[in-house]
Amino acid sequence: MTFNWVRRISKLSRWQGAFQSCIFSCKRYSVQEQCRVPSSVVEAFRAVTGSDGVSMGTAVREQHGKDESVHSCRPPDVVVWPRSVEEVSALARLCHQHSLPMIPFGTGTGLEGGVGALKGGVCFDLQKMDRVLDFHAEDFDVTVEPGVTRTRLNSYLRDSGLWFPVDPGADASLCGMAATSASGTNAVRYGTMRENVMNLEVVLSDGTIVHTAGKGRRTRKTAAGYNLTNLFVGSEGTLGIITKATLRLYGIPEAVVSAVCSFSSVQAAVDSTVQILQCGIPIARIEFLDDVMIDACNRYSKLSYPVSPTLFLEFHGSERSLEEQVSLAEEITKANSGSDFSWAKDQETRSRLWKARHDAWYAALAIRPRCKAYSTDVCVPISRLPQIIVETKQDLTQNRLTGPIAGHVGDGNFHCLMLLDPTDPDEVQRVQEFTDRLARRALAMDGSCTGEHGVGLGKRALLREEVGPLCMGVMEGVKASLDPQNLMNPGKVL
Ligand SMILES: Cc1cc2nc3c(=O)[nH]c(=O)nc-3n(C[C@H](O)[C@H](O)[C@H](O)COP(=O)(O)OP(=O)(O)OC[C@H]3O[C@@H](n4cnc5c(N)ncnc54)[C@H](O)[C@@H]3O)c2cc1C
Numbered sequence: 211m212t213f214n215w216v217r218r219i220s221k222l223s224r225w226q227g228a229f230q231s232c233i234f235s236c237k238r239y240s241v242q243e244q245c246r247v248p249s250s251v252v253e254a255f256r257a258v259t260g261s262d263g264v265s266m267g268t269a270v271r272e273q274h275g276k277d278e279s280v281h282s283c284r285p286p287d288v289v290v291w292p293r294s295v296e297e298v299s300a301l302a303r304l305c306h307q308h309s310l311p312m313i314p315f316g317t318g319t320g321l322e323g324g325v326g327a328l329k330g331g332v333c334f335d336l337q338k339m340d341r342v343l344d345f346h347a348e349d350f351d352v353t354v355e356p357g358v359t360r361t362r363l364n365s366y367l368r369d370s371g372l373w374f375p376v377d378p379g380a381d382a383s384l385c386g387m388a389a390t391s392a393s394g395t396n397a398v399r400y401g402t403m404r405e406n407v408m409n410l411e412v413v414l415s416d417g418t419i420v421h422t423a424g425k426g427r428r429t430r431k432t433a434a435g436y437n438l439t440n441l442f443v444g445s446e447g448t449l450g451i452i453t454k455a456t457l458r459l460y461g462i463p464e465a466v467v468s469a470v471c472s473f474s475s476v477q478a479a480v481d482s483t484v485q486i487l488q489c490g491i492p493i494a495r496i497e498f499l500d501d502v503m504i505d506a507c508n509r510y511s512k513l514s515y516p517v518s519p520t521l522f523l524e525f526h527g528s529e530r531s532l533e534e535q536v537s538l539a540e541e542i543t544k545a546n547s548g549s550d551f552s553w554a555k556d557q558e559t560r561s562r563l564w565k566a567r568h569d570a571w572y573a574a575l576a577i578r579p580r581c582k583a584y585s586t587d588v589c590v591p592i593s594r595l596p597q598i599i600v601e602t603k604q605d606l607t608q609n610r611l612t613g614p615i616a617g618h619v620g621d622g623n624f625h626c627l628m629l630l631d632p633t634d635p636d637e638v639q640r641v642q643e644f645t646d647r648l649a650r651r652a653l654a655m656d657g658s659c660t661g662e663h664g665v666g667l668g669k670r671a672l673l674r675e676e677v678g679p680l681c682m683g684v685m686e687g688v689k690a691s692l693d694p695q696n697l698m699n700p701g702k703v704l
Contacts, residue, residue: 245287246330251308255290255332258300263291263338274315274325274333278380280584280632281323281667286313286333293338295411295419295453302451303417305332305697312415313699314447316386317359319378321585322666324390324446328701334451336385342366343454344428350459351408351428356385356452363457372459375400378662379568385452390664391444395567398487398620399494399526400460402662403443410442411454415693419453428456441688446664447699449692463494463526467536468560469551471523471543472516476500476603477596478546479519483619484592485542491535495524496620497567500603503574503614503627510573511566516549521619522567523551524560570616574627577612581629586613586645588652589623589661598651602626605647609640623661650675665703673703 245252245266255264265271266288275285292298305312311331318325327333340357347370354363359381363374377394378387386392388410393402400406408430409423421427422438442449473479476498483496499507504520507513521543525535540551554560566573575583590598599615606613606626617624626648630641649659649672659665659672674682686704689696 247287247310247332248308251304251310252288254304255288255301258297258304259290259292263293263297265289271333274313274318274335275327277318277320277323277325279321279323279666279668280582280630281326284326284328285330286311286327287330289315289333289335291335291338295339295413298334298336298339298413298451298453299417299419301332301334302413302415306416306695309695309697311697311700312451314356314386314389314451316356316383316389317381319380319382320386320390320666321587321663322660322668324664324666324699324702326667328667331697331700336383336451336453339453344456345370346428347372347459349428350461351456352459353409353428353454353456354384355454356383358385359383360387367459371462373462374406374457374459376403376406379571384457385455388443388452388455389445389447391662393618393621393623393662395495395497395524395564395618397618397623397662398496399492404440406458407439407443407455408458409454409456410439410452412442412450412452414450415695415697420450423456430458444664446666446703448689448703449698451698464528465532466494466524466526466560467532468495468522468524468554468563469536469540470515470554470563471521471551472504472549473519473521473543474547476519476599478548479521480592480595480599480619482521482543482546482548483595485546486539487592487620489538489542491525491539492527493523493535493539493620494526495522495564496618497522498615498617498619498624499567499570500599500615502577502612503570503616506573506577506614507566507570510576511562511569513566515552521548522563524564567616570614571627574614574629577614578629578631580631582632584628584630584641584645585663586626586628586648587623587660587663588649588657589621590652590655590657592619592622594655594657595619595622595624598655598657599624601651602648605644609644611637611640611644613644618661621661622657646672667702670703 271285276283311329313333315335336356339355341355344353361381375396378392499520505517554563612629613626628641665673
């Protein structure tokens with residue numbers, strides 16, 4: 211690491227030391243008397259975007275200072291709505307000249323406080339850039355602007371026989387999903403955003419426009435140079451603003467069946483999962499719900515599954531291959547004392563089943579109305595799942611906490627949907643301590659403090675523990691090299 215880098219890094223650390231994480235803070239931000247963006251700069255923004263592309267209204271700023279997490283609202287000073295990459299670049303140049311922080315905003319569904327403007331500055335709301343570009347059905351790829359959400363892309367693709375499978379529960383923007391390295395129920399078969407982004411167009415903090423795999427490149431493989439695409443995937447807006455993403459597409463499977471299976475123990479459910487994967491069954495989804503979560507889903511989504519550890523499974527393939535996959539999976543679950551499969555074969559029943567899984571967040575919230583939910587997210591090697599889930603459930607009971615568990619069990623990734631009354635400081639503290647213990651338990655089992663929600667504001671200390679000081683230094687060096695003034699989403703990740 212060069213001397214320059216070390217100097218830049220120590221400047222960066224001092225800057226960041228000034229930020230205090232506001233996780234679980236019940237206090238409201240203090241309203242800025244004065245906007246930190248000079249009015250001449252606001253006028254210059256208007257000259258770029260037109261007057262309807264800039265807002266300093268309180269409600270708009272507040273709406274952009276918060277995501278779906280429990281982190282308190284930190285509004286930006288100004289919100290801008292660019293309509294093209296050239297406008298993003300021109301706005302970034304202005305921010306750079308005036309040392310103003312820049313915070314990219316997708317759809318605000320993040321769960322780690324990523325969009326909060328800790329130091330004020332300018333929020334780039336990218337929803338007006340919403341075109342699907344360059345669809346190549348024969349090559350299974352498409353390029354989208356940052357305002358396109360995953361359900362919009364799939365509606366666009368519907369008649370082509372192709373789809374994009376990465377599915378976080380929320381209808382997030384695809385570039386926001388790239389920025390957080392999102393995944394969801396289909397990751398066990400189709401991978402996460404890391405495996406499905408082929409190229410990104412990114413505006414750097416000084417307004418420079420780069421293409422991470424080279425302009426227009428869309429190969430399924432490349433061994434050419436450093437993997438800059440994957441550097442930006444998961445960078446949470448701290449390295450640049452993603453203005454285009456080229457994504458891999460897949461054929462819509464000929465046949466799909468879903469099933470539900472109950473078990474007497476967490477161990478039996480996880481053993482079944484491991485054995486299904488070991489047999490090479492190309493399972494498309496395998497989701498775990500603990501007894502508390504399935505009970506909440508039964509009530510919320512009017513289902514009637516047994517209240518015990520449960521797997522939701524889905525198989526994709528041709529009619530013939532499905533028969534084989536399903537009978538082998540059923541044999542395995544039975545050998546682990548699972549119940550008979552309860553089938554969801556027709557589209558309507560399947561949609562109802564997976565809607566119930568995607569509504570788990572709202573089902574959990576309904577357990578304690580008027581409470582807030584905080585979704586923790588950890589990932590461990592699959593073999594460690596039974597131990598970590600059993601220990602976590604004991605921890606919840608000992609600390610009088612409600613935290614139904616749902617997990618993408620095929621990836622070793624699970625969430626506790628912690629319910630808390632934000633006006634009860636004792637409960638808030640117990641939840642905060644619990645989530646830190648859970649992340650450290652995952653780290654002690656060779657795992658990660660986040661499988662998919664990202665680091666954001668709340669997990670910066672845990673990231674440090676996860677990768678260690680040397681890797682942290684490398685990450686800080688990369689940040690300092692791409693964003694020496696620390697203007698891109700300051701106070702997040704590092
Ligand atoms: C009910 C519910 C269920 C969820 N389930 C899942 C799940 O199963 N798996 C999962 O992975 N996530 C899940 N999430 C979290 C969330 O949907 C993802 O993190 C999603 O990827 C965020 O996308 P967004 O467009 O809303 O980003 P935002 O919330 O707007 O932003 C998130 C972060 O990305 C940055 N960012 C956004 N757009 C850009 C851009 N164009 N360029 C650079 N940086 C950008 C922001 O600055 C911020 O740091 C869930 C959320 C909810 C509410």
